[in-house]
Structures are given as C-alpha cells and as structure tokens.
Amino acid sequence: MPVENPSRELxxxxxxxxxxxxxxPHPGPRSDAVIFEPIRNPLERFQQExxxxxxxxxxxxxxxxxxxxxxxxxxxxxxxxxxxQDDPSLRRLIELTKTQRPLxxxxxxxxxxxxxxxxxxxxxxIAQTGSVLVTAECGGRGASIVAPCHIVYAHAAQLVPxxxxxxxxLFRSGKLVRNSFACVISGSSRTADIEKILVQGAxxxxxxxxxxxxxx
Amino acid sequence: xxxxxxxxxxxxxxxxxxxxxxxxxxxxxxxxxxVEFPENQTCCGQPAFNTxxxxxxxxxxxxxxxxxxxxxxxxxxxxxxxxxxxxFYPELLSSSPLRxxxxxxxxxxxxxxxxxVKIAGVTELGATFPHTVTYHASCHGLRELKLRDEPLELxxxxxGLKLLELSRSEExxxxxxxxxxxxxxxxxxxxxxxxxxxxxxxxEFVTAIDxxxxxxxxxxxxxxxxxAKTIHLAGILAQEKP
Amino acid sequence: xxxxxxxxxxxxxxxxxxDLVHRDIIRQGIESYDAAHLRGRLRFRxxxxxxxxxxxxxxxxxxxxxKYLLQFEEKVRARGGHVFWAANAQEACQYVTDIARRLGxxxxxxxxxxxxxxxHLSPALEKLDIKVWETDLGEFIxxxxxxxxxxxxxxxxxxxxxxxxDLFHEKLGERxxxxxPTKLVxxxxxxxxxxxxxxxxxxxxxxxxxxxxxxIAISTNEGNGRLCTSVPRIHVVVTGIEKVLPRxxxxxxxxxxxxxxxxGQAITTYSTLIGGPRQAGEADGPDEFHVVxxxxxxxxxxxxxEQREVLHCIRCGACLNTCPVYRSVGGHTYGTTYQGPIxxxxxxxxxxxxxxxxxxxxxxxxxxxxxxCPVKIDLHHHLLHNRRNAVNSxxxxxxxxxxxxxxxxxxxxxxxxxxxxxxxxRLLRLLYRMGLxxxxxxxxxxxxxxxxxxxxxxxxxxxxxxxxxAG
Numbered sequence: 001m002p003v004e005n006p007s008r009e010l011x012x013x014x015x016x017x018x019x020x021x022x023x024x025p026h027p028g029p030r031s032d033a034v035i036f037e038p039i040r041n042p043l044e045r046f047q048q049e050x051x052x053x054x055x056x057x058x059x060x061x062x063x064x065x066x067x068x069x070x071x072x073x074x075x076x077x078x079x080x081x082x083x084x085q086d087d088p089s090l091r092r093l094i095e096l097t098k099t100q101r102p103l104x105x106x107x108x109x110x111x112x113x114x115x116x117x118x119x120x121x122x123x124x125x126i127a128q129t130g131s132v133l134v135t136a137e138c139g140g141r142g143a144s145i146v147a148p149c150h151i152v153y154a155h156a157a158q159l160v161p162x163x164x165x166x167x168x169x170l171f172r173s174g175k176l177v178r179n180s181f182a183c184v185i186s187g188s189s190r191t192a193d194i195e196k197i198l199v200q201g202a203x204x205x206x207x208x209x210x211x212x213x214x215x216x
Numbered sequence: 217x218x219x220x221x222x223x224x225x226x227x228x229x230x231x232x233x234x235x236x237x238x239x240x241x242x243x244x245x246x247x248x249x250x251v252e253f254p255e256n257q258t259c260c261g262q263p264a265f266n267t268x269x270x271x272x273x274x275x276x277x278x279x280x281x282x283x284x285x286x287x288x289x290x291x292x293x294x295x296x297x298x299x300x301x302x303x304f305y306p307e308l309l310s311s312s313p314l315r316x317x318x319x320x321x322x323x324x325x326x327x328x329x330x331x332x333v334k335i336a337g338v339t340e341l342g343a344t345f346p347h348t349v350t351y352h353a354s355c356h357g358l359r360e361l362k363l364r365d366e367p368l369e370l371x372x373x374x375x376g377l378k379l380l381e382l383s384r385s386e387e388x389x390x391x392x393x394x395x396x397x398x399x400x401x402x403x404x405x406x407x408x409x410x411x412x413x414x415x416x417x418x419x420e421f422v423t424a425i426d427x428x429x430x431x432x433x434x435x436x437x438x439x440x441x442x443x444a445k446t447i448h449l450a451g452i453l454a455q456e457k458p
Numbered sequence: 459x460x461x462x463x464x465x466x467x468x469x470x471x472x473x474x475x476x477d478l479v480h481r482d483i484i485r486q487g488i489e490s491y492d493a494a495h496l497r498g499r500l501r502f503r504x505x506x507x508x509x510x511x512x513x514x515x516x517x518x519x520x521x522x523x524x525k526y527l528l529q530f531e532e533k534v535r536a537r538g539g540h541v542f543w544a545a546n547a548q549e550a551c552q553y554v555t556d557i558a559r560r561l562g563x564x565x566x567x568x569x570x571x572x573x574x575x576x577x578h579l580s581p582a583l584e585k586l587d588i589k590v591w592e593t594d595l596g597e598f599i600x601x602x603x604x605x606x607x608x609x610x611x612x613x614x615x616x617x618x619x620x621x622x623x624d625l626f627h628e629k630l631g632e633r634x635x636x637x638x639p640t641k642l643v644x645x646x647x648x649x650x651x652x653x654x655x656x657x658x659x660x661x662x663x664x665x666x667x668x669x670x671x672x673x674i675a676i677s678t679n680e681g682n683g684r685l686c687t688s689v690p691r692i693h694v695v696v697t698g699i700e701k702v703l704p705r706x707x708x709x710x711x712x713x714x715x716x717x718x719x720x721x722g723q724a725i726t727t728y729s730t731l732i733g734g735p736r737q738a739g740e741a742d743g744p745d746e747f748h749v750v751x752x753x754x755x756x757x758x759x760x761x762x763x764e765q766r767e768v769l770h771c772i773r774c775g776a777c778l779n780t781c782p783v784y785r786s787v788g789g790h791t792y793g794t795t796y797q798g799p800i801x802x803x804x805x806x807x808x809x810x811x812x813x814x815x816x817x818x819x820x821x822x823x824x825x826x827x828x829x830x831c832p833v834k835i836d837l838h839h840h841l842l843h844n845r846r847n848a849v850n851s852x853x854x855x856x857x858x859x860x861x862x863x864x865x866x867x868x869x870x871x872x873x874x875x876x877x878x879x880x881x882x883x884r885l886l887r888l889l890y891r892m893g894l895x896x897x898x899x900x901x902x903x904x905x906x907x908x909x910x911x912x913x914x915x916x917x918x919x920x921x922x923x924x925x926x927x928a929g
Contacts, residue, residue, distance in 0.1 A: 267819075267858075392821065435910045
C-alpha cells in the first residue's frame with residue numbers, strides 16, 4: 001500500500017545541499033594497516049572462541065558420531081517437541097538418533113513457542129569470533145532463537161577464517177538478495193544489565209551446541 | 217641543544233604562583249640555557265577561547281604571536297597553555313594574517329618537560345627531593361601534546377624521590393578552566409575523586425605539569441584536610457642538595 | 459517562572475555529584491566495563507587502525523549519504539519492504555501509529571532503540587491504548603520505573619540488584635529471594651515471553667543500514683531484538699538517516715569495534731541482518747516490513763561541515779563511560795535522550811543550541827571522550843565549537859560578555875594587566891585577612907566557596923624578574 005511521502009525529496013534535497021560544502025579527510029594512520037591478527041588455524045581458533053562464547057562445540061568424525069552427539073543432547077533436554085530445518089542431511093541425522101520426540105519441520109512453518117530445541121544447519125562457521133552464520137534458509141528466523149536450546153550441525157569445510165570472508169561470501173553468493181534474514185550468532189543468549197553480571201539465557205537459547213563434523 | 221630559551225609564563229602563574237616560573241628559570245639555567253622573559257607578555261587567550269569568546273581571544277592570540285614571534289624556542293611550564301598555542305592557534309587564527317606565523321610559533325613552543333626530554337635531551341638535572349611523590353597526568357599535556365612518559369622520566373631521575381603510582385592517574389582532576397566555577401559542584405566532585413586516589417597512595421606530594429590542576433587540587437585537598445601537598449614539576453626539578 | 463534546562467541540570471548535578479551511593483554503583487559498573495574494554499582492545503592487532511578505518515568508512519558513507527540511502531531503499535523495496543522518510547519526530551510517529559491503527563495493533567514489543575526515545579514513539583502509541591513492552595532487560599527495568607534510559611547502552615546501570623528486585627516485587631508481584639540476578643532475568647524472560655508471542659508489531663532500531671545489501675543490522679545480546687523481529691506480524695524499524703554503511707563487508711570491522719567499545723565483547727551475541735518481510739519459501743518472519751528513516755535535525759548537522767563527523771557516531775557509549783562528568787552526575791541529569799559527551803555535542807543540533815548550550819560548558823574539556831571514540835569524532839573540540847557558536851549567536855549572558863570584553867582590553871595592555879592584577883591581589887589579601895574568603899563579597903567566591911583560597915603572593919613573577927632574577 002503506497003503512502004505519500006513528501007519528505008523523501010525534501011530530506012534528499014537537504015542532504016545534497018549540505019554536502020556541497022566538502023570536508024577534508026581526517027589525518028591519521030593508513031587504513032590499510034592490518035587490523036586483526038591473521039588466523040593461522042581456523043579449527044583451533046573456532047574451538048577457542050566458541051568456548052569463550054559459552055557455546056558447546058563437539059568435534060565428530062562422521063555422521064554416526066554426529067547422530068550420537070545429537071542424541072546425547074536431546075536426551076539431556078526435558079520432554080517436548082523438537083523443531084528442525086527441513087533438510088535431507090538433518091532428516092538422516094535425526095533418523096539415526098532414533099528419538100521418539102515429536103518433530104516439527106521448517107516446511108511446516110515457524111517453530112512453536114514451546115519447542116524444547118531447534119536443530120539447524122549453518123551457512124558458515126567463523127573462526128575469528130567463534131560464530132555461526134545462519135540465514136533464513138537455515139529453518140527460518142525462529143530456528144535459532146525461539147527454543148531454550150539451539151543445535152547446529154555443521155561441517156569443518158564450512159569454516160571460514162574471519163568475518164570479512166564470511167560477509168564477503170554471503171554478499172557474493174547473492175543469498176541476501178533471496179533471504180530476508182541472516183545472523184552471526186556468537187554464543188548463547190545473555191545479558192549483563194544487572195550490575196554488569198553475566199547471566200545466560202535472557203530471551204534466546206540458554207544453550208548453543210555446535211556439532212562439528214570433520215570427516216565425510 | 218638550543219642555548220637561548222624564551223620563557224612563556226602563563227598569566228595566572230605570573231600573578232599567583234611566581235615560584236613555579238622562578239623554578240622553571242632555575243632548571244633551564246642549570247642545563248645551560250640563557251633565559252629570556254619578554255616582559256610585555258600577558259595571556260595566551262585560553263580563558264576566552266575555551267569559554268567560546270573567540271572574537272575576544274583572537275586579538276590576544278595575535279598579540280602573543282607578535283610578542284613571541286622572533287623566538288628560537290619558547291618554553292612554558294604548562295601543558296595547557298602550550299596546547300593553546302600549538303593546537304588551538306591554527307584554528308583560532310585560521311583567517312588571520314598571522315596564521316602562518318602562529319603555526320610556526322606552535323612548532324617552537326614546548327611544555328617544560330617536553331623541552332627538557334625531547335628537545336634538550338636531558339633527564340638528569342641533578343635535583344634532590346627526598347620525599348614520596350605521586351604524579352597526576354594533566355589532560356592537555358597527556359591528550360593534546362601526547363606527553364605521557366616525559367614528566368615521569370624526569371621524576372625517576374630525581375635523587376631521594378620515591379615515585380608512587382596514582383590509580384586512575386589519567387582521569388581529569390576537574391579543573392577545566394571556567395568549568396571549575398560554572399559547574400563547581402561537578403568540578404569539586406571530580407577533585408574529590410582525585411583527592412581520594414592521591415590519599416590512597418600515601419604520598420607526601422602530588423605533582424603535575426600544570427599549575428591550574430594543582431591549584432584546584434590543592435584547594436580541594438586542603439578543604440578536605442588531606443595531608444598531601446601539591447608541587448609543580450618545576451618545583452621538584454629545581455631542588456638541589458640542601 | 460519554570461526552570462530552564464540549564465537550571466535543572468545544575469540542580470540535579472549538585473545532588474548527584476554529592477550522592478556517594480550513586481557514585482559507587484556507577485563506579486563499580488564502569489570499572490568492570492573498563493577492564494573488559496581494555497581486554498577487548500587487545501584482541502585487535504591495531505586498535506587505532508581499526509578506528510581510523512571505521513572513521514574513513516563513515517566519512518565515505520556520509521559524503522554520499524543520498525546515494526547510499528537510495529540504494530538501500532531500492533533493495534528493501536525489491537524484497538517487498540516499505541521505506542518511509544520522516545523529516546521530524548512527528549512524521550515518524552504518525553507513520554508508525556497509522557500502521558498500528560490500520561492493522562488493529564494492540565500490543566507492541568520493542569527492542570532497544572535510542573531513535574524511538576528521541577522521537578517519543580512509545581507515548582504516541584500508548585495514546586492509542588496500545589500496550590508497549592520494552593524487551594531489552596535494562597529498558598524493561600527503566601520502563602517499569604517510568605524513567606528514561608540512564609545510559610545509551612546500559613539503560614539501568616544506576617540500579618543495583620536489590621533495587622531491581624524491589625521493583626520487580628512491586629510491579630510484577632514476585633519476590634526473588636536473595637536478589638539473585640539469574641532469577642531476576644528469568645522472571646523478566648517469563649513476563650516478556652508472553653508479550654513476544656501476543657504482539658502484532660515489533661519495533662526495533664538499527665545499529666547500521668547497509669546500502670549495498672539493503673539490510674539493517676541489529677546487535678543484541680539477549681535475543682530480544684531477534685524475537686521482536688521474528689515473531690510479530692509486522693516489523694517496523696525506526697532509525698536515523700546517518701546509520702549508513704556502504705558495504706556489507708564493512709561490518710567485519712564495525713561489528714567488533716562496536717562490541718568492543720560498547721561492552722568489551724569480541725562481537726555482540728546476535729549480529730542480525732534483516733532486509734524485508736518473510737520471503738517466499740521462508741519458514742517464518744513478519745508479513746510487513748517497514749523502515750522509517752528519521753532526519754529530525756540530522757540533515758541540519760550535515761550542513762555544518764565543521765561538525766559533520768558527529769554523524770559518524772555509532773552510539774557505542776564509550777564516551778559516556780570514560781567521561782568524568784558523566785561518572786559524577788549520571789545519565790538522568792542531562793535531561794536529554796543522548797547523554798554524556800556525544801549527547802552534549804549532538805543535542806544542541808537536534809533540539810536547539812539556546813536550550814542546550816549549557817551541556818557544552820559542562821565539561822572540563824579533558825578529551826578522554828575523543829581518545830576512546832571508535833570513529834574518532836573530535837568530541838571535546840566540538841564542545842568548544844558549540845561554545846563558540848553559542849556566544850556568537852548571543853546566547854551568553856550580558857555580564858559574561860562584558861567581562862570578557864574587559865578581560866581582552868586588559869590582556870592587550872600589559873601595564874593595565876600588571877596594575878589590575880597587583881591591585882586585585884592586594885584587595886583580596888585584605889579581604890581574606892578579614893576572613894571573608896568565599897563570602898558573598900569575595901570576587902573569587904565561585905572558586906573559594908568550594909576550595910581553600912587561592913594563594914596571593916606579595917610579588918608577581920615579572921616583578922621578581924625585574925628585581926634581579928633576570929640575572
């Protein structure tokens with residue numbers, strides 16, 4: 001529904017008029033200086049950083065190991081529905097866990113508020129900050145925020161060294177043109193709004209577990 | 217090392233704290249400088265500039281540039297007044313015919329510790345001061361002139377002096393020129409905060425490169441009945457064996 | 459006569475700066491921030507290069523602001539989102555309330571946004587009987603107290619856990635034993651969760667607007683920003699026009715820099731990008747997506763080339779944390795949406811120099827703010843510029859103007875300077891001997907009232923010089 005917006009032209013005109021007086025560049029060091037230490041061992045760095053971010057990161061060599069790990073996590077959770085990104089790899093994985101829990105797939109819609117856990121894939125893992133990059137394709141927006149536990153199944157080949165690479169890939173892949181949402185997740189939900197004391201599990205997941213498969 | 221040094225004495229130091237300027241002269245002479253003092257100097261213009269009265273500050277700045285214009289090296293026992301000349305004159309006089317002279321003057325104007333360490337290359341001044349001392353980093357010296365280590369280097373070389381580290385030494389003491397009177401409550405709260413840090417060191421003296429900070433701090437300390445005394449860096453460096 | 463902003467500031471500043479309980483709470487909070495911030499900076503190989511890079515990117519963004527905003531708009535529209543340009547607070551609020559009315563919104567969940575505070579959006583919605591929930595924990599706390607945020611990043615920094623526990627007991631009817639922060643957070647989570655899932659509209663700000671991708675970026679730790687933008691049927695973004703970054707990749711430096719400066723974290727937990735409503739094939743997301751681009755004085759600031767860089771601000775709060783004045787008087791004393799050094803620089807541009815010039819004077823010009831600013835805004839020098847502008851627009855008091863005129867005449871004539879100074883010293887010595895230092899007749903009262911009197915030597919330096927020191 002189009003809305004009349006006369007201020008649009010007005011604001012643009014004001015901006016253009018203001019910019020007619022240029023400002024000199026700020027003196028300072030050259031901006032092509034190296035800002036971050038280069039990442040030598042992405043896997044090691046990811047493990048360090050994700051631990052520092054209070055994530056659980058488990059390495060596993062194959063699909064069976066991943067299923068075992070997923071099963072363990074699910075067993076530790078209270079009874080209730082699990083929401084999963086509808087992807088063949090996750091269908092295979094959950095089948096291997098032989099879980100009896102009710103499952104809801106992203107193809108059926110958003111996760112229910114009472115979901116006990118959400119399981120999704122990632123677009124990439126970022127070593128520099130120990131982060132998981134997801135987009136709407138990873139089961140939607142709620143898949144990484146609604147439940148008290150978010151489980152990510154990822155492959156070591158998805159590791160990128162830093163944010164710059166991750167964002168560059170995301171841009172070039174065109175995924176942001178198709179997706180309305182992406183998020184770099186670096187740990188569990190938290191707050192320090194009370195006396196700067198860190199409390200986990202504010203509004204989002206208290207637990208973020210990454211099952212990282214290193215082999216095929 | 218420059219032989220001839222022209223002394224710039226901040227107006228309030230001239231009138232209220234003459235000993236600081238006299239000590240500066242002693243220190244400069246001890247390292248072999250010939251000291252000149254242009255008697256027609258007044259104020260660099262900072263009080264008006266900082267309060268927003270640039271049109272009143274400008275003629276004073278222009279006058280200052282004329283008075284000190286021929287000097288080879290200007291030395292000032294104040295980081296704040298040196299900042300006025302070096303950092304703010306180019307902006308204040310940006311459309312003055314004296315702009316280029318002001319920029320040139322700024323390049324040759326130095327705060328005392330800066331001059332001693334960076335220009336004269338001297339840190340050992342043969343001073344003796346058998347007391348415990350803590351150092352407050354005055355803001356203009358620290359952040360405008362980037363003088364972090366120079367005063368400390370000089371203090372470390374003083375015989376008998378025990379330097380005690382001040383916690384939050386880079387936090388402002390609360391002076392701030394007209395701020396000290398316009399917002400006295402805040403200024404004094406900041407001063408009290410600083411006074412507590414000074415007291416916590418247990419030092420007999422607190423020193424700085426700016427008398428304005430020390431004047432404020434002394435006022436706050438004495439009002440609180442605190443033991444530490446204030447002394448300008450020049451006052452310590454000027455002390456020889458009794 | 460009602461109190462002016464300046465009088466109110468002075469009154470509150472006097473109370474707060476003498477309030478030692480307040481001072482201890484703030485000091486404790488900021489000391490833990492300081493330690494984290496310091497550690498955070500060490501994660502960069504070259505922190506200063508990061509600041510310089512951010513500065514250059516923001517300068518490029520602002521220098522082509524029209525182009526980048528249009529690029530952003532085009533991409534959002536391509537995903538079916540709406541972009542509305544609001545010249546002022548009234549237009550912005552009107553647009554949002556119109557949507558709420560049209561779609562019968564009863565409940566709104568909000569994630570933290572300083573721009574919505576600036577334009578007073580919540581009161582505008584509440585007038586329509588819409589329930590507005592602040593969902594950031596700190597914002598939720600100050601909302602329950604009917605207070606504005608105390609700090610742009612940590613809105614409830616002025617409260618300790620006991621005060622928060624009492625507040626929750628009073629307003630939410632539940633007593634948390636031992637004032638345990640974990641349980642306090644859990645209580646807020648339970649309360650707000652109902653709101654997230656019943657609200658029809660979510661309102662968020664934007665930390666950045668990314669032009670080349672047509673997305674907004676929101677950084678939150680709690681995840682409330684995620685829920686506000688995922689669950690309700692409508693998502694409205696309210697943000698300032700200056701928040702633009704040219705490229706998605708720019709976030710690779712801005713995200714870490716913002717997190718480091720804001721809280722000392724390496725990166726904020728949820729660094730989210732949103733570019734539209736739910737797309738075909740997506741599992742969830744709002745049906746409607748609106749971005750309100752708020753000018754409200756920003757284009758006026760942009761026209762001031764000297765202070766244009768103030769638009770580079772990323773609202774990290776570092777300048778507040780480091781500011782000794784903020785530490786002394788606290789956030790509420792300012793009486794402005796944006797507090798601390800950035801607030802003192804910015805507010806006169808957004809809300810009027812005449813009314814807010816006093817904030818530019820309420821600074822010792824120590825420059826701590828400038829030294830920490832992650833986009834290298836020359837904050838304390840802009841306070842000087844504001845002071846100059848205030849004086850030049852005849853905003854200063856007549857008495858002060860006359861005093862500086864007199865001062866100037868004195869300083870231009872060394873003889874008058876010497877004569878007046880020495881006469882003044884003599885007069886003051888007389889007064890002080892009579893015990894009148896700091897009294898109403900003391901011309902130095904403003905100084906001496908609060909401090910022991912200034913020294914008054916018998917002789918000036920220049921007189922000693924003449925008498926022999928010259929050698």
